[in-house]
Amino acid sequence: MDPIELGRRLRIAREARGLSQQAAADAIGVPRTAITQMESGNRAVSTLELTKLAELYRRPVTYFFEEAAPAEEEDVLVALHRVAPGLEQDPAVRDQVDRCLSLCRDGVVLETVLGLAARSGPPAYEMRAPRTAGEAIAQGEHVAHEERRRLSIGNSPIPDVSELIGAQGIWASGLELPNHMSGLFMRHPSIGLAIIVNASHPRGRKRFSYAHEYAHALMDRDHDITISSTDNSAELVEKRANAFAASFLMPRDGVYEVLRSLDKGLPSRQEQTIFDAASGGQIEAEARSAPGSQRITYKDVAIVGHHFGVSYQAALYRLKSLRHVSQPESVELLEHEDFGRQYLNALNMFKDVGEQEQRQYWDRELRSEIAHLAIEAYRREEISRGRLLELSKSLDIPGETLLELAEVARGE
CATH class of the missing domain: 1.10.260.40 (lambda repressor-like DNA-binding domains)
Known part of the structure; x- marks a missing residue:
């Protein structure tokens, strides 16, 4: 230069x-x-x-x-506060967001001095703007299926959605956002791709929000900032992102497997045709399930939700969209949501999806990535002791602790 x-x-x-x-x-x-x-x-x-x-x-x-x-380029913080002016109303929220984006910038700088390739993120799926709700849902479900196939995760639950997102080259963090806001996706030269979700929401809802924002990263990357809130939930791209999240977190065949493990999910009447070796013809038979045995109950919905790490409501709506429950049944099951909560509580399982995550874990994934980069940069003598101590403040790690860890790494 x-x-x-x-x-x-x-x-x-x-x-x-x-x-x-x-x-x-x-x-x-x-x-x-x-x-x-x-x-x-x-x-x-x-x-x-x-x-x-x-x-x-x-x-x-x-x-x-x-x-x-x-x-x-417009400064990333200026751009964000311009698009989401509600963030300015609460100084504590604004400070959290500013600190998070500052950490993302630190990460980009550290990756650069370490000579790492620039983050490209996951592949972008070129989808035309949906014209109807049905088209939006079909697009979201299609991309969810393709993304699961690309990631080779089959029908299994995703243990940690934020970790998966981070592995795809996207900074991911939970913060306390205004209650009406579930999350946001950002693309900016100073930070690359970033997803922030409302960590004050219960665990199951937060996981869904991560998947929802990941959909924006996959299908709406031409937008620099996408805010997901109650104000724009009726937009078709938001419906598409919700459809993606439901299908990505709860794949069709995975839901069926859970229901089969509960001895549910089969039609009440099953017609079967088998080959007759003696005559070369066919034999018709009919199998009937015990009356009422296949009916989905509140505890089944709760178990499906817990298995995939989502809320009772998210699991119920997914079961309804897959036609495992009818519209009248879904209304009744929604009224029994409290019983689902009690059932999981009795089994000490409700906290996994229904309680708020402790604050110290909200931005754990992001802090972990930056701490790793900082120690590695210090080990290679790309940053000074003073700079490492500056980063320790942003990471909320005692300076002497981070320095000791970095010195040990340097001496290995």
Whole structure:
């Protein structure tokens, strides 16, 4: 990179953040004249200095080395608060979101200094905008089936949805969002792809929200920010994402397998035709289930929900869409939701889907990824001790603890 061009981009990035040269110099621990010389192309910029400036200016390090001059992008926080102004109403919520996105930027910078390939995320499924609710549901279910096949997870429950999303190159975290908001998906040059869900919702609902936002990452990646809330739940792309989440978390054949394990799911009358070896013809037979034995009850719905880690209601609606329960039966079963909760409580199973996750686990997946990158960067001497201690504050890990872990890794 031409030092003049690098200096120009450093100046543009600084001015876009509204920082003076003195403020930038103070932030990274150099004299103001050093910033002046960097921006004029008269002084080399070290890897550590560039890493710090990239973080300060909220830019990926790659921004300063792209062959073509990068177009100016709206700051990720400004963009988010512009699209979701409700986040500004609660300072605690705003601070959580800001901290989460700052961690994502830290992750991008650390991956860059480690020489890791840029995150591309999962494949994007090119789907036309649905014109009807039926088309939206069909699209969502189709992509869910294809994604399960791509990931080779068969019909099994997904143990940790946020971990799966993270493995696909998407930053994933739970935060306390406004109650009417279930989650959001973001795509921005400074962070890549990110999903945030409302962790104040019960575990089962939070898992569904993760899958819902993952659908946006797969099918709506042309949108920089997608907010999922009660305000836009009637939109067809939201219906499509809900259909994806239901099918992705509770695959058709997987639901059938659970029902069969409960001795449910068969028609009350089964006609059978077998080959007759003696005559070369056929023998017709009919098998009947015991009266009422195949009826789905509240405890069956609760067990299906628990098996796939979703709420009672999500499991019920999935059973209805798969025609295991009728409309009148679904109304009655919905009224018996409390009995489903009591049933799971009696078995000490309700907390797995119905209770709120403890706060210290809300952003565990994201913090784990950044901590791993930070220790690895320190081990390779790509970041300093001071920078590691700065990251420990963002990670909410005692500085001495993170430093000790990093020193051990360096000495191995």
